Amino acid sequence: MDFEVLYQEYADAVYGYLVFKLKDRQVVEDIMQETFLAAHQGIERLQKVNSPKAWLLSIAHNKMVDFLRRHPPELPLQLESQAASSHTPSNLYVQESLQQLDEVERTIVYGLYVEGLTYRELAEMLGMPEGTVKSKAHYARKRLYHWLKEGTTS
Amino acid sequence: MTQREEYMDLALGLLQDTLAPDEKKRALLLIESDREFLAVLQLELALKNELASLKTPLPEGEKKQLYLKIKGSVGQVLYKAVLHTVLNAVMPKMLWPVMRIFERSVFANEQL
Structure with missing residues:
Protein backbone atom coordinates (compact mmCIF):
# COMPACT_ATOMS: atom_id res chain seq x y z
CA MET A 1 0.00 0.00 0.00
CA ALA A 83 -17.19 18.70 17.64
CA ALA A 84 -17.91 22.16 16.32
CA SER A 85 -20.56 20.81 13.97
CA SER A 86 -24.25 20.90 14.81
CA HIS A 87 -25.67 18.40 17.27
CA THR A 88 -29.02 16.74 17.40
CA PRO A 89 -30.62 16.21 20.81
CA SER A 90 -29.83 12.52 20.50
CA ASN A 91 -26.20 13.32 19.80
CA LEU A 92 -26.02 15.54 22.87
CA TYR A 93 -27.56 12.80 24.98
CA VAL A 94 -24.88 10.37 23.79
CA GLN A 95 -22.17 12.94 24.51
CA GLU A 96 -23.58 13.41 27.98
CA SER A 97 -23.66 9.67 28.61
CA LEU A 98 -20.10 9.28 27.39
CA GLN A 99 -18.91 11.98 29.77
CA GLN A 100 -19.80 9.61 32.61
CA LEU A 101 -17.13 7.21 31.39
CA ASP A 102 -13.42 7.66 31.89
CA GLU A 103 -11.15 8.74 29.04
CA VAL A 104 -9.93 5.25 28.10
CA GLU A 105 -13.46 3.83 28.22
CA ARG A 106 -14.71 6.61 25.93
CA THR A 107 -11.92 5.90 23.47
CA ILE A 108 -12.74 2.19 23.53
CA VAL A 109 -16.44 2.82 22.99
CA TYR A 110 -15.68 5.20 20.11
CA GLY A 111 -13.29 2.71 18.53
CA LEU A 112 -15.76 -0.18 18.82
CA TYR A 113 -18.94 1.51 17.65
CA VAL A 114 -17.82 4.35 15.41
CA GLU A 115 -14.70 2.93 13.79
CA GLY A 116 -15.65 -0.74 14.08
CA LEU A 117 -12.29 -1.69 15.59
CA THR A 118 -11.76 -5.08 17.19
CA TYR A 119 -10.44 -5.55 20.74
CA ARG A 120 -7.10 -6.51 19.26
CA GLU A 121 -6.91 -3.35 17.16
CA LEU A 122 -7.88 -1.21 20.14
CA ALA A 123 -5.21 -2.91 22.25
CA GLU A 124 -2.66 -2.12 19.53
CA MET A 125 -3.85 1.46 19.29
CA LEU A 126 -3.85 2.15 23.03
CA GLY A 127 -0.78 0.05 23.84
CA MET A 128 -2.54 -2.04 26.47
CA PRO A 129 -3.30 -5.77 26.83
CA GLU A 130 -6.31 -7.06 24.90
CA GLY A 131 -7.82 -8.48 28.10
CA THR A 132 -7.76 -5.05 29.72
CA VAL A 133 -9.46 -3.49 26.69
CA LYS A 134 -12.10 -6.21 26.77
CA SER A 135 -12.92 -5.82 30.45
CA LYS A 136 -13.02 -2.01 30.18
CA ALA A 137 -15.29 -2.34 27.14
CA HIS A 138 -17.68 -4.67 28.96
CA TYR A 139 -17.83 -2.34 31.95
CA ALA A 140 -18.44 0.76 29.81
CA ARG A 141 -21.07 -0.93 27.63
CA LYS A 142 -23.00 -2.20 30.64
CA ARG A 143 -23.16 1.38 31.92
CA LEU A 144 -24.28 2.62 28.51
CA TYR A 145 -26.96 -0.10 28.40
CA HIS A 146 -28.21 1.13 31.75
CA TRP A 147 -28.42 4.75 30.53
CA LEU A 148 -30.08 3.67 27.33
CA LYS A 149 -32.74 1.78 29.28
CA GLU A 150 -33.20 4.55 31.82
CA GLY A 151 -33.11 7.25 29.18
CA THR A 152 -31.19 9.44 31.59
CA THR A 153 -27.62 9.91 32.73
CA SER A 154 -28.49 10.91 36.28
CA MET B 1 -16.25 -13.82 31.10
CA THR B 2 -19.93 -14.07 32.07
CA GLN B 3 -22.61 -15.33 29.71
CA ARG B 4 -23.94 -11.78 29.38
CA GLU B 5 -20.51 -10.49 28.35
CA GLU B 6 -20.22 -13.32 25.87
CA TYR B 7 -23.61 -12.32 24.45
CA MET B 8 -22.51 -8.68 24.26
CA ASP B 9 -19.47 -9.59 22.13
CA LEU B 10 -21.47 -11.99 20.00
CA ALA B 11 -24.14 -9.35 19.35
CA LEU B 12 -21.61 -6.65 18.50
CA GLY B 13 -19.72 -9.06 16.24
CA LEU B 14 -22.96 -9.89 14.46
CA LEU B 15 -23.68 -6.20 13.84
CA GLN B 16 -20.14 -5.53 12.66
CA ASP B 17 -20.09 -8.71 10.61
CA THR B 18 -16.82 -9.83 12.17
CA LEU B 19 -17.94 -13.24 13.45
CA ALA B 20 -16.50 -16.53 12.24
CA PRO B 21 -19.09 -18.70 10.39
CA ASP B 22 -19.73 -20.96 13.41
CA GLU B 23 -20.13 -17.97 15.74
CA LYS B 24 -22.52 -16.34 13.29
CA LYS B 25 -24.55 -19.52 13.11
CA ARG B 26 -24.73 -19.63 16.90
CA ALA B 27 -25.76 -15.96 17.10
CA LEU B 28 -28.56 -16.50 14.57
CA LEU B 29 -29.80 -19.52 16.53
CA LEU B 30 -29.73 -17.51 19.76
CA ILE B 31 -31.90 -14.79 18.19
CA GLU B 32 -34.62 -17.38 17.75
CA SER B 33 -34.17 -19.23 21.02
CA ASP B 34 -32.84 -16.90 23.71
CA ARG B 35 -34.67 -13.77 24.84
CA GLU B 36 -31.68 -12.53 26.81
CA PHE B 37 -29.53 -12.57 23.69
CA LEU B 38 -32.24 -10.79 21.72
CA ALA B 39 -32.43 -8.09 24.39
CA VAL B 40 -28.65 -7.62 24.29
CA LEU B 41 -28.72 -7.46 20.49
CA GLN B 42 -31.38 -4.74 20.61
CA LEU B 43 -29.28 -2.72 23.05
CA GLU B 44 -26.19 -3.13 20.88
CA LEU B 45 -28.12 -1.98 17.83
CA ALA B 46 -29.44 1.05 19.70
CA LEU B 47 -25.93 1.91 20.92
CA LYS B 48 -24.46 1.52 17.46
CA ASN B 49 -27.10 3.83 15.99
CA GLU B 50 -26.72 6.42 18.74
CA LEU B 51 -22.94 6.46 18.60
CA ALA B 52 -22.79 6.66 14.82
CA SER B 53 -23.73 10.33 15.17
CA LEU B 54 -20.34 10.98 16.76
CA LYS B 55 -18.53 10.43 13.50
CA THR B 56 -17.29 13.67 12.00
CA PRO B 57 -16.53 13.31 8.30
CA LEU B 58 -13.53 15.05 6.80
CA PRO B 59 -14.85 17.34 4.04
CA GLU B 60 -13.41 16.41 0.63
CA GLY B 61 -11.89 19.87 0.07
CA GLU B 62 -10.12 19.83 3.42
CA LYS B 63 -8.97 16.29 2.75
CA LYS B 64 -7.24 17.36 -0.48
CA GLN B 65 -5.76 20.47 1.13
CA LEU B 66 -4.40 18.49 4.05
CA TYR B 67 -2.87 15.97 1.69
CA LEU B 68 -1.04 18.73 -0.18
CA LYS B 69 0.25 20.16 3.11
CA ILE B 70 1.46 16.73 4.20
CA LYS B 71 3.16 16.14 0.85
CA GLY B 72 4.77 19.58 1.24
CA SER B 73 6.10 18.61 4.68
CA VAL B 74 7.36 15.31 3.28
CA GLY B 75 9.16 17.24 0.54
CA GLN B 76 10.80 19.52 3.10
CA VAL B 77 11.99 16.58 5.18
CA LEU B 78 13.42 14.84 2.09
CA TYR B 79 15.01 18.05 0.85
CA LYS B 80 16.71 18.63 4.20
CA ALA B 81 17.92 15.05 4.49
CA VAL B 82 19.45 14.96 1.01
CA LEU B 83 20.83 18.49 1.02
CA HIS B 84 22.34 18.17 4.47
CA THR B 85 24.10 14.95 3.54
CA VAL B 86 25.66 16.60 0.51
CA LEU B 87 26.50 19.84 2.30
CA ASN B 88 27.99 18.03 5.27
CA ALA B 89 30.51 16.55 2.90
CA VAL B 90 31.37 19.66 0.91
CA MET B 91 30.50 22.84 2.82
CA PRO B 92 32.75 24.38 5.51
CA LYS B 93 31.15 24.29 8.98
CA MET B 94 31.35 28.06 9.39
CA LEU B 95 28.81 28.51 6.57
CA TRP B 96 26.06 26.44 8.30
CA PRO B 97 24.44 29.39 10.15
CA VAL B 98 24.01 31.17 6.80
CA MET B 99 22.52 27.99 5.34
CA ARG B 100 19.95 27.77 8.14
CA ILE B 101 18.82 31.36 7.55
CA PHE B 102 18.52 30.57 3.84
CA GLU B 103 16.47 27.42 4.55
CA ARG B 104 14.10 29.26 6.86
CA SER B 105 13.54 31.91 4.26
CA VAL B 106 12.86 29.35 1.49
CA PHE B 107 10.40 27.33 3.58
CA ALA B 108 8.61 30.43 4.85
CA ASN B 109 8.08 31.62 1.26
CA GLU B 110 6.94 28.18 0.11
CA GLN B 111 4.16 28.16 2.68
CA LEU B 112 2.77 31.52 1.61
Missing part, protein backbone atom coordinates in the same frame (compact mmCIF):
# COMPACT_ATOMS: atom_id res chain seq x y z
CA ASP A 2 1.54 3.33 -0.98
CA PHE A 3 1.27 6.51 1.01
CA GLU A 4 -1.46 8.14 -1.07
CA VAL A 5 -3.69 5.08 -0.82
CA LEU A 6 -3.05 4.95 2.93
CA TYR A 7 -4.10 8.59 3.24
CA GLN A 8 -7.20 8.26 1.05
CA GLU A 9 -8.30 5.16 2.90
CA TYR A 10 -7.75 6.23 6.50
CA ALA A 11 -7.64 10.05 6.67
CA ASP A 12 -11.34 10.13 7.61
CA ALA A 13 -10.85 7.71 10.49
CA VAL A 14 -7.88 9.63 11.88
CA TYR A 15 -9.68 12.95 11.49
CA GLY A 16 -12.87 11.64 13.10
CA TYR A 17 -10.94 10.25 16.05
CA LEU A 18 -9.02 13.49 16.62
CA VAL A 19 -12.15 15.63 16.36
CA PHE A 20 -13.83 13.33 18.87
CA LYS A 21 -10.93 13.77 21.28
CA LEU A 22 -10.05 17.42 20.72
CA LYS A 23 -12.13 20.53 20.19
CA ASP A 24 -9.75 22.74 18.25
CA ARG A 25 -9.90 22.03 14.50
CA GLN A 26 -6.53 23.71 13.93
CA VAL A 27 -4.93 21.41 16.49
CA VAL A 28 -6.63 18.46 14.82
CA GLU A 29 -5.17 19.47 11.45
CA ASP A 30 -1.70 19.89 12.96
CA ILE A 31 -1.83 16.46 14.58
CA MET A 32 -3.20 14.97 11.33
CA GLN A 33 -0.15 16.35 9.52
CA GLU A 34 2.24 15.06 12.17
CA THR A 35 0.54 11.67 12.10
CA PHE A 36 0.78 11.18 8.36
CA LEU A 37 4.29 12.59 8.22
CA ALA A 38 5.33 10.01 10.82
CA ALA A 39 3.49 7.33 8.86
CA HIS A 40 5.34 8.36 5.70
CA GLN A 41 8.67 8.13 7.49
CA GLY A 42 7.81 4.71 8.89
CA ILE A 43 5.95 3.38 5.84
CA GLU A 44 8.08 0.20 5.72
CA ARG A 45 6.56 -0.80 9.09
CA LEU A 46 3.18 -1.00 7.42
CA GLN A 47 4.01 -4.44 6.03
CA LYS A 48 4.45 -5.78 9.56
CA VAL A 49 1.28 -4.41 11.15
CA ASN A 50 -1.98 -6.36 11.34
CA SER A 51 -4.23 -3.38 10.81
CA PRO A 52 -3.16 -0.18 8.99
CA LYS A 53 -6.11 1.63 10.56
CA ALA A 54 -5.09 0.67 14.12
CA TRP A 55 -1.47 1.54 13.32
CA LEU A 56 -2.39 5.03 12.09
CA LEU A 57 -4.79 5.61 14.98
CA SER A 58 -2.06 4.59 17.44
CA ILE A 59 0.29 7.16 15.87
CA ALA A 60 -2.46 9.81 16.05
CA HIS A 61 -3.22 8.85 19.66
CA ASN A 62 0.45 9.15 20.67
CA LYS A 63 0.86 12.46 18.83
CA MET A 64 -2.21 13.75 20.62
CA VAL A 65 -0.87 12.64 24.01
CA ASP A 66 2.46 14.36 23.20
CA PHE A 67 0.61 17.50 22.21
CA LEU A 68 -1.40 17.53 25.44
CA ARG A 69 1.81 17.10 27.42
CA ARG A 70 3.33 20.08 25.66
CA HIS A 71 0.14 22.14 26.00
CA PRO A 72 -1.37 21.35 29.39
CA PRO A 73 -4.91 22.25 30.55
CA GLU A 74 -4.81 26.05 30.66
CA LEU A 75 -5.20 26.11 26.88
CA PRO A 76 -8.82 26.37 25.70
CA LEU A 77 -8.74 22.75 24.72
CA GLN A 78 -11.03 20.05 26.03
CA LEU A 79 -10.75 16.35 25.80
CA GLU A 80 -13.65 14.43 24.38
CA SER A 81 -15.55 17.60 23.68
CA GLN A 82 -18.28 18.06 21.17
Whole structure:
Protein backbone atom coordinates (compact mmCIF):
# COMPACT_ATOMS: atom_id res chain seq x y z
CA MET A 1 0.00 0.00 0.00
CA ASP A 2 1.54 3.33 -0.98
CA PHE A 3 1.27 6.51 1.01
CA GLU A 4 -1.46 8.14 -1.07
CA VAL A 5 -3.69 5.08 -0.82
CA LEU A 6 -3.05 4.95 2.93
CA TYR A 7 -4.10 8.59 3.24
CA GLN A 8 -7.20 8.26 1.05
CA GLU A 9 -8.30 5.16 2.90
CA TYR A 10 -7.75 6.23 6.50
CA ALA A 11 -7.64 10.05 6.67
CA ASP A 12 -11.34 10.13 7.61
CA ALA A 13 -10.85 7.71 10.49
CA VAL A 14 -7.88 9.63 11.88
CA TYR A 15 -9.68 12.95 11.49
CA GLY A 16 -12.87 11.64 13.10
CA TYR A 17 -10.94 10.25 16.05
CA LEU A 18 -9.02 13.49 16.62
CA VAL A 19 -12.15 15.63 16.36
CA PHE A 20 -13.83 13.33 18.87
CA LYS A 21 -10.93 13.77 21.28
CA LEU A 22 -10.05 17.42 20.72
CA LYS A 23 -12.13 20.53 20.19
CA ASP A 24 -9.75 22.74 18.25
CA ARG A 25 -9.90 22.03 14.50
CA GLN A 26 -6.53 23.71 13.93
CA VAL A 27 -4.93 21.41 16.49
CA VAL A 28 -6.63 18.46 14.82
CA GLU A 29 -5.17 19.47 11.45
CA ASP A 30 -1.70 19.89 12.96
CA ILE A 31 -1.83 16.46 14.58
CA MET A 32 -3.20 14.97 11.33
CA GLN A 33 -0.15 16.35 9.52
CA GLU A 34 2.24 15.06 12.17
CA THR A 35 0.54 11.67 12.10
CA PHE A 36 0.78 11.18 8.36
CA LEU A 37 4.29 12.59 8.22
CA ALA A 38 5.33 10.01 10.82
CA ALA A 39 3.49 7.33 8.86
CA HIS A 40 5.34 8.36 5.70
CA GLN A 41 8.67 8.13 7.49
CA GLY A 42 7.81 4.71 8.89
CA ILE A 43 5.95 3.38 5.84
CA GLU A 44 8.08 0.20 5.72
CA ARG A 45 6.56 -0.80 9.09
CA LEU A 46 3.18 -1.00 7.42
CA GLN A 47 4.01 -4.44 6.03
CA LYS A 48 4.45 -5.78 9.56
CA VAL A 49 1.28 -4.41 11.15
CA ASN A 50 -1.98 -6.36 11.34
CA SER A 51 -4.23 -3.38 10.81
CA PRO A 52 -3.16 -0.18 8.99
CA LYS A 53 -6.11 1.63 10.56
CA ALA A 54 -5.09 0.67 14.12
CA TRP A 55 -1.47 1.54 13.32
CA LEU A 56 -2.39 5.03 12.09
CA LEU A 57 -4.79 5.61 14.98
CA SER A 58 -2.06 4.59 17.44
CA ILE A 59 0.29 7.16 15.87
CA ALA A 60 -2.46 9.81 16.05
CA HIS A 61 -3.22 8.85 19.66
CA ASN A 62 0.45 9.15 20.67
CA LYS A 63 0.86 12.46 18.83
CA MET A 64 -2.21 13.75 20.62
CA VAL A 65 -0.87 12.64 24.01
CA ASP A 66 2.46 14.36 23.20
CA PHE A 67 0.61 17.50 22.21
CA LEU A 68 -1.40 17.53 25.44
CA ARG A 69 1.81 17.10 27.42
CA ARG A 70 3.33 20.08 25.66
CA HIS A 71 0.14 22.14 26.00
CA PRO A 72 -1.37 21.35 29.39
CA PRO A 73 -4.91 22.25 30.55
CA GLU A 74 -4.81 26.05 30.66
CA LEU A 75 -5.20 26.11 26.88
CA PRO A 76 -8.82 26.37 25.70
CA LEU A 77 -8.74 22.75 24.72
CA GLN A 78 -11.03 20.05 26.03
CA LEU A 79 -10.75 16.35 25.80
CA GLU A 80 -13.65 14.43 24.38
CA SER A 81 -15.55 17.60 23.68
CA GLN A 82 -18.28 18.06 21.17
CA ALA A 83 -17.19 18.70 17.64
CA ALA A 84 -17.91 22.16 16.32
CA SER A 85 -20.56 20.81 13.97
CA SER A 86 -24.25 20.90 14.81
CA HIS A 87 -25.67 18.40 17.27
CA THR A 88 -29.02 16.74 17.40
CA PRO A 89 -30.62 16.21 20.81
CA SER A 90 -29.83 12.52 20.50
CA ASN A 91 -26.20 13.32 19.80
CA LEU A 92 -26.02 15.54 22.87
CA TYR A 93 -27.56 12.80 24.98
CA VAL A 94 -24.88 10.37 23.79
CA GLN A 95 -22.17 12.94 24.51
CA GLU A 96 -23.58 13.41 27.98
CA SER A 97 -23.66 9.67 28.61
CA LEU A 98 -20.10 9.28 27.39
CA GLN A 99 -18.91 11.98 29.77
CA GLN A 100 -19.80 9.61 32.61
CA LEU A 101 -17.13 7.21 31.39
CA ASP A 102 -13.42 7.66 31.89
CA GLU A 103 -11.15 8.74 29.04
CA VAL A 104 -9.93 5.25 28.10
CA GLU A 105 -13.46 3.83 28.22
CA ARG A 106 -14.71 6.61 25.93
CA THR A 107 -11.92 5.90 23.47
CA ILE A 108 -12.74 2.19 23.53
CA VAL A 109 -16.44 2.82 22.99
CA TYR A 110 -15.68 5.20 20.11
CA GLY A 111 -13.29 2.71 18.53
CA LEU A 112 -15.76 -0.18 18.82
CA TYR A 113 -18.94 1.51 17.65
CA VAL A 114 -17.82 4.35 15.41
CA GLU A 115 -14.70 2.93 13.79
CA GLY A 116 -15.65 -0.74 14.08
CA LEU A 117 -12.29 -1.69 15.59
CA THR A 118 -11.76 -5.08 17.19
CA TYR A 119 -10.44 -5.55 20.74
CA ARG A 120 -7.10 -6.51 19.26
CA GLU A 121 -6.91 -3.35 17.16
CA LEU A 122 -7.88 -1.21 20.14
CA ALA A 123 -5.21 -2.91 22.25
CA GLU A 124 -2.66 -2.12 19.53
CA MET A 125 -3.85 1.46 19.29
CA LEU A 126 -3.85 2.15 23.03
CA GLY A 127 -0.78 0.05 23.84
CA MET A 128 -2.54 -2.04 26.47
CA PRO A 129 -3.30 -5.77 26.83
CA GLU A 130 -6.31 -7.06 24.90
CA GLY A 131 -7.82 -8.48 28.10
CA THR A 132 -7.76 -5.05 29.72
CA VAL A 133 -9.46 -3.49 26.69
CA LYS A 134 -12.10 -6.21 26.77
CA SER A 135 -12.92 -5.82 30.45
CA LYS A 136 -13.02 -2.01 30.18
CA ALA A 137 -15.29 -2.34 27.14
CA HIS A 138 -17.68 -4.67 28.96
CA TYR A 139 -17.83 -2.34 31.95
CA ALA A 140 -18.44 0.76 29.81
CA ARG A 141 -21.07 -0.93 27.63
CA LYS A 142 -23.00 -2.20 30.64
CA ARG A 143 -23.16 1.38 31.92
CA LEU A 144 -24.28 2.62 28.51
CA TYR A 145 -26.96 -0.10 28.40
CA HIS A 146 -28.21 1.13 31.75
CA TRP A 147 -28.42 4.75 30.53
CA LEU A 148 -30.08 3.67 27.33
CA LYS A 149 -32.74 1.78 29.28
CA GLU A 150 -33.20 4.55 31.82
CA GLY A 151 -33.11 7.25 29.18
CA THR A 152 -31.19 9.44 31.59
CA THR A 153 -27.62 9.91 32.73
CA SER A 154 -28.49 10.91 36.28
CA MET B 1 -16.25 -13.82 31.10
CA THR B 2 -19.93 -14.07 32.07
CA GLN B 3 -22.61 -15.33 29.71
CA ARG B 4 -23.94 -11.78 29.38
CA GLU B 5 -20.51 -10.49 28.35
CA GLU B 6 -20.22 -13.32 25.87
CA TYR B 7 -23.61 -12.32 24.45
CA MET B 8 -22.51 -8.68 24.26
CA ASP B 9 -19.47 -9.59 22.13
CA LEU B 10 -21.47 -11.99 20.00
CA ALA B 11 -24.14 -9.35 19.35
CA LEU B 12 -21.61 -6.65 18.50
CA GLY B 13 -19.72 -9.06 16.24
CA LEU B 14 -22.96 -9.89 14.46
CA LEU B 15 -23.68 -6.20 13.84
CA GLN B 16 -20.14 -5.53 12.66
CA ASP B 17 -20.09 -8.71 10.61
CA THR B 18 -16.82 -9.83 12.17
CA LEU B 19 -17.94 -13.24 13.45
CA ALA B 20 -16.50 -16.53 12.24
CA PRO B 21 -19.09 -18.70 10.39
CA ASP B 22 -19.73 -20.96 13.41
CA GLU B 23 -20.13 -17.97 15.74
CA LYS B 24 -22.52 -16.34 13.29
CA LYS B 25 -24.55 -19.52 13.11
CA ARG B 26 -24.73 -19.63 16.90
CA ALA B 27 -25.76 -15.96 17.10
CA LEU B 28 -28.56 -16.50 14.57
CA LEU B 29 -29.80 -19.52 16.53
CA LEU B 30 -29.73 -17.51 19.76
CA ILE B 31 -31.90 -14.79 18.19
CA GLU B 32 -34.62 -17.38 17.75
CA SER B 33 -34.17 -19.23 21.02
CA ASP B 34 -32.84 -16.90 23.71
CA ARG B 35 -34.67 -13.77 24.84
CA GLU B 36 -31.68 -12.53 26.81
CA PHE B 37 -29.53 -12.57 23.69
CA LEU B 38 -32.24 -10.79 21.72
CA ALA B 39 -32.43 -8.09 24.39
CA VAL B 40 -28.65 -7.62 24.29
CA LEU B 41 -28.72 -7.46 20.49
CA GLN B 42 -31.38 -4.74 20.61
CA LEU B 43 -29.28 -2.72 23.05
CA GLU B 44 -26.19 -3.13 20.88
CA LEU B 45 -28.12 -1.98 17.83
CA ALA B 46 -29.44 1.05 19.70
CA LEU B 47 -25.93 1.91 20.92
CA LYS B 48 -24.46 1.52 17.46
CA ASN B 49 -27.10 3.83 15.99
CA GLU B 50 -26.72 6.42 18.74
CA LEU B 51 -22.94 6.46 18.60
CA ALA B 52 -22.79 6.66 14.82
CA SER B 53 -23.73 10.33 15.17
CA LEU B 54 -20.34 10.98 16.76
CA LYS B 55 -18.53 10.43 13.50
CA THR B 56 -17.29 13.67 12.00
CA PRO B 57 -16.53 13.31 8.30
CA LEU B 58 -13.53 15.05 6.80
CA PRO B 59 -14.85 17.34 4.04
CA GLU B 60 -13.41 16.41 0.63
CA GLY B 61 -11.89 19.87 0.07
CA GLU B 62 -10.12 19.83 3.42
CA LYS B 63 -8.97 16.29 2.75
CA LYS B 64 -7.24 17.36 -0.48
CA GLN B 65 -5.76 20.47 1.13
CA LEU B 66 -4.40 18.49 4.05
CA TYR B 67 -2.87 15.97 1.69
CA LEU B 68 -1.04 18.73 -0.18
CA LYS B 69 0.25 20.16 3.11
CA ILE B 70 1.46 16.73 4.20
CA LYS B 71 3.16 16.14 0.85
CA GLY B 72 4.77 19.58 1.24
CA SER B 73 6.10 18.61 4.68
CA VAL B 74 7.36 15.31 3.28
CA GLY B 75 9.16 17.24 0.54
CA GLN B 76 10.80 19.52 3.10
CA VAL B 77 11.99 16.58 5.18
CA LEU B 78 13.42 14.84 2.09
CA TYR B 79 15.01 18.05 0.85
CA LYS B 80 16.71 18.63 4.20
CA ALA B 81 17.92 15.05 4.49
CA VAL B 82 19.45 14.96 1.01
CA LEU B 83 20.83 18.49 1.02
CA HIS B 84 22.34 18.17 4.47
CA THR B 85 24.10 14.95 3.54
CA VAL B 86 25.66 16.60 0.51
CA LEU B 87 26.50 19.84 2.30
CA ASN B 88 27.99 18.03 5.27
CA ALA B 89 30.51 16.55 2.90
CA VAL B 90 31.37 19.66 0.91
CA MET B 91 30.50 22.84 2.82
CA PRO B 92 32.75 24.38 5.51
CA LYS B 93 31.15 24.29 8.98
CA MET B 94 31.35 28.06 9.39
CA LEU B 95 28.81 28.51 6.57
CA TRP B 96 26.06 26.44 8.30
CA PRO B 97 24.44 29.39 10.15
CA VAL B 98 24.01 31.17 6.80
CA MET B 99 22.52 27.99 5.34
CA ARG B 100 19.95 27.77 8.14
CA ILE B 101 18.82 31.36 7.55
CA PHE B 102 18.52 30.57 3.84
CA GLU B 103 16.47 27.42 4.55
CA ARG B 104 14.10 29.26 6.86
CA SER B 105 13.54 31.91 4.26
CA VAL B 106 12.86 29.35 1.49
CA PHE B 107 10.40 27.33 3.58
CA ALA B 108 8.61 30.43 4.85
CA ASN B 109 8.08 31.62 1.26
CA GLU B 110 6.94 28.18 0.11
CA GLN B 111 4.16 28.16 2.68
CA LEU B 112 2.77 31.52 1.61
